[in-house]
Amino acid sequence: MHCKQCNTRWLPTTDQIRILKELYDDKGVKSPTVEQVQRITLQLKWYRQIENKNVFYWFQNQRAREKLKKKNLTSDVQVPKQRSGLVGGSINLNFGSTSSADVGGSIMEQRGEDHQEVKTLPLFPMHSEDIFGNMKTTSDGGGGHGGGSYISLELSLSCEGKAGKSFWSR
Amino acid sequence: MHCKQCNTRWLPTTDQIRILKELYDDKGVKSPTVEQVQRITLQLKWYRQIENKNVFYWFQNQRAREKLKKKNLTSDVQVPKQRSGLVGGSINLNFGSTSSADVGGSIMEQRGEDHQEVKTLPLFPMHSEDIFGNMKTTSDGGGGHGGGSYISLELSLSCEGKAGKSFWSR
């Protein structure tokens, strides 16, 4: 309001919203292509500065939230207003959640199966420069590197072409 | 609110993102092989539980969005590239808070004149009814999906035997 066009996020004008909604609802343009997005952006630029990504995100959000609305309305299960006693913004605390997701038979699966929680153990300063750099070649690679051991890798310079897509698919 | 399993998707730590970005930007690792993905995953596991698919998806998304960014369709505001190199644990708190996206020359800077709320004098008679009524798939040189297929020649062939060895032995 007092900051009509700061360097913050895009604030669409009513005309821009009207045009976008016409496209979405009337014209049935739910997922414009790249060229369409660029065209729409060009047209909406007349009203106010706007970038392609604004239009891109707008349609994406529109789809997502239309679906969300529809889903919430369909569920006739009375939704308890759980926000009644909770104030102050929910903090997502599962930062250190212990997840052992299962993914079967692909690269997504870790062979060594050394899932364990290595939350706080600032043992040695391994920075990104070291990943492909100096690696101590010990046989600790597959074992538990949690709890104090460091990771060691054989950089075997493997050259066997690309594994096909079939490798990932379940 | 209703977290289905409460441990859904991977939440990368700032260190993990930093390392991945360094691999992608500095080391030029754009499409890691299966072995590289597994190796990177092992490294990043030190910080927090992570699976191969997370790394794999990260690189895939990075490639896709870097390409989209060139068309101004997305922006890329990741963790600011702090390479102070002193402490490995200093966390930057402006996580996604409109940080300066100067990472590697973003092309999405095009601040121009702002028409604010004026709504007269249409430059071209294209007001929402004509946006797609006049689709002629111009889209000049950039796209060209439909017509002449140019040879892309991706040629990844991830065997790093030529010069790519440089980032193995840094």
Place this chain on the structure above:
DNA sequence: GGCTTATGAATGAAGG
């Protein structure tokens, strides 16, 4: 003025 809501922006994950 805080709190709630609406929505722009971002990104992990997956589909095709």
Place this chain on the structure above:
DNA sequence: CCTTCATTCATAAGCC
């Protein structure tokens, strides 16, 4: 690879 979905974060707007 390109596109889309799902979820989350961040913030302007709206309401007491």
